[in-house]
Amino acid sequence: MTGLTELTIKQALDGLERGEFTSVELTEAHLSAMQAAKNLNAFVTETPDQAREQAKASDARRQKGEAGFLDGIPVAIKDLFCTENVQTTASSKILEGFKPQYESTVTHNMFDQGAVMLGKTNLDEFAMGSSNMTSAFGNVLNPWKRKGDTTDLVPGGSSGGSAAAVAARVAMGATGTDTGGSIRQPASFCGIAGIKPTYGRCSRWGVIAFASSLDQPGSFARTVEDNAVMLRAMAGYDPKDSTSVNRPVPDYAAALTGDIRGLKIGIPKEYRVDGMPKDIEDLWQQGIDWAKEAGAEIVEVSLPHTQYALPTYYIIAPAECSSNLARYDGVRYGLRVEGETLDDMYEKTRAEGFGDEVKRRIMIGTYVLSAGYYDAYYNKARKIRKKIWQDFVDAYQKCDVLLTPTAPSAAFGIGENMDDPVKMYLNDVFTVPASLAGMPGMSIPAGLDQDGLPLGLQILGRPFDEETVLRASQAIEKAANFTAMPQLAAKIAA
Secondary structure, X not given: OHHHHHOOHHHHHHHHHHOOOOXXXXXXXXXXXXXXXXXXXXXXXXXXXXXXXXXXXXXXXXXXXXXXXXXXXXXXXXXXXXXXOEOOOXXXXXXOOOOOOOOOHHHXXXXXXXXXXXXXEOOOHHHOOOOOOOOOOOOOOOXXXXXXXXXXXXXXXXXXXXXXXXXXXXXXXXXXXXXXXXXXXXXXXXXXXXXXXXXXXXXXXXXXXXXXXXXEEEEEXXXXXXXXXXXXXXXXXXXXXXXXXXXXXXXXXXXOOOOOOOOEEEEEHHHOOOOOOHHHHHHHHHHHHHHHHOOOEEEEEOOOOHHHHHHHHHHHHHHHHHHHHHHOOOOOOXXXXXXXXXXXXXXXXXXXXXXXXXXXXXXXXXXXXXXXXXXXXXHHHHHHHHHHHHHHHHHOOOOOEEEEEOOOOOOOEOOOOOOOHHHHHXXXXXXXXXXXXXXXXXXEEEEEOOOXXXXXXXXXXXXXXXXXXXXXXXXXXXXXXXXXXXXXXXXXHO
């Protein structure tokens, strides 16, 4: 059944509907692939028994003609989404063993539409990182390798486990969360497609919080169409989430007409940064040429406050994380390290339970929110964030979507940037501005660099106009015709 792992979600749904195979067979093929790819360390928790039960139930529904639009599809769930009675850790020692008694809204929506959960995927601890190197359960390996080089590469972060699982043909799709680029950057590093919808499109209820005004659930899959199917299953208004927006969820796949004639695609001049690798500069130009050939109109636009996006993000996100992570104190759930006094217990629990990157961001956040620095840093960052949002609003007066590179490099080696946190933060230079503005964005695999590693192009769109983002992304996907396979995936499929 290994051939089943090569199908896209759309192909699998069509095959299930025609009775060519069952969800049980499809699920078993992916469970076998999961075992073959254990060295990737993509999963914190595997749920094969639950997957088999869900697959059997899916086959029964399909026989009755009651299948949902994701029915029978094996997916992976980022271990930031609470799953009822299944360990949810945020890849942190402080939550090891925590089994929620409730289901996140996004996973609930997906299971309602028949999704089959293979397991919970590894991530940077509390989603803080761009490499998946900060997990308390060990780093995830990218299934790609450089040509002629055996160096292990990072899958990107924070959703690296989800991206690696999809790229390695272990899962047909996966959930992720994007705070500053944590879906789009790993999608680019792993040669797959990933979408961050508009802030408020997918409920954050039951998703362990990092930075509440930035976090947004989204999806990974191997094609744009598959992401459209995933997003339709995930999205929807949720009264339990005060930031959820009450808008109808479109049939995103129906928007994929393949026609972008007359679409105005903006090219932000500020994204041409000094020192950009030639491979990425050339791919960006190739993307512009593809869009022109498909009938789109290319327009140069300006996002003048782009240069302030990273410093703004690394004030606002840590400030929110320092507040959100105050709840992990050893009293209510998760790790507890006993101390002589209550304060001593708090200190010992947090010292042992949190990793270095989480501690760093809590300290930065506490500092910028402290008396005397709140106005100097946090309030100023909030004002700049508004200007960044206004830049996007102004740009969309001239164009329908923006086209940019996804990341400033291909995947780098394990540990290569770990000694320099600032260099690591620069991985998000092209993704952070849209996160601060709450705009939807998608990364599409568009080519390989000189080392044979995947590179992505990014489409950014207007708020709640995911349909146009997906349509433009599919046009780039069709032109790129990206068919390269990571080395490990090829071994699994053989």
